[in-house]
Amino acid sequence: AQSVTQLDSHVSVSEGTPVLLRCNYSSSYSPSLFWYVQHPNKGLQLLLKYTSAATLVKGINGFEAEFKKSETSFHLTKPSAHMSDAAEYFCVSYAAGNKLTFGGGTRVLVKP
């Protein structure tokens, strides 16, 4: 069975400082992994995806994530937070023959 754990339910950062959102997955075999962002009162938008190619994945809006099989992690980072990054972020895994599995979400607050 798959599971996804987002280690922080809330993250608060100052504008211009780095952002780190942590995600650990559990799967019987290497899954595909995704990060989605949801701005207030909006739908979910794909930030980036890992599908067994390069382990460092670059996404939109300056975000990137690194797949580390030894640590079963897929943490999301951004070097410099912007006010527009305030949103909720979801880490998602998919393994063939199974449904998508969502983490519990991390709400990001960006302070001016």
Next chain:
Amino acid sequence: GAGVSQSPSNKVTEKGKDVELRCDPISGHTALYWYRQSLGQGLEFLIYFQGNSAPDKSGLPSDRFSAERTGGSVSTLTIQRTQQEDSAVYLCASSQSNTEAFFGQGTRLTVV
């Protein structure tokens, strides 16, 4: 269409009434998901359709909830005898194999 389409975008109903929520997935996508998102909460899995396989209904919260997917395309989520705790945003997503899921904008259901 270009994306996942959900209708209606907003629905207000009286307690005890039945409602139907519609999802038009992206053409050719074999997988279709329904999720529920209550105010300030993460995503709650409801049901998953994959091709011609029997749907995974393990997330449906009660027997008042049901869903069907006709011809492998359009899906309808039905909630019978609505209760106030059913108030939430209902999200539909579709995907092809192990690629990313595309989400609709959701239906905001309010039970009064």
